[in-house]
Amino acid sequence: MTYVVTEACIKCKYMDCVEVCPVDCFYEGETMLVIHPDECIDCGVCEPECPPEAIIPDTEGEADRWAELNRDYAEKWPNITRKGEPPADAEDYRGMPGKFEKFFSDKPGKG
Secondary structure, three states: OOEEEOHHHOOOOOOHHHHHOOOOOEEEEOOOEEEOOOOOOOOOOOHHHOOOOOEEEOOOOOHHHHHHHHHHHHOOOOEEOOOOOOOOOHHHHOOOOOHHHHHOOOOEOOO
């Protein structure tokens, strides 16, 4: 089992999860983070640290949709090992439905 980052991260990117990850398996895109499934050790420490609850185990129903996206972009985006600053308007997007269709970007983050 591994954990995956879901749509709830888009435009929020709080990065509290990055700070606690013991294996540095987070990768940063322009609008969200992803977890590399081959690097995740299933420790679960990231899940409760995520303010918008964007991290779920890959065994949850909606995780299938996100597992492939996490794997794909973890291979393309830069690894992130330290907590950065969330976007200034992150709270405006927290809990907003349909963020993937509206705001997802395949561009890499700053890393």
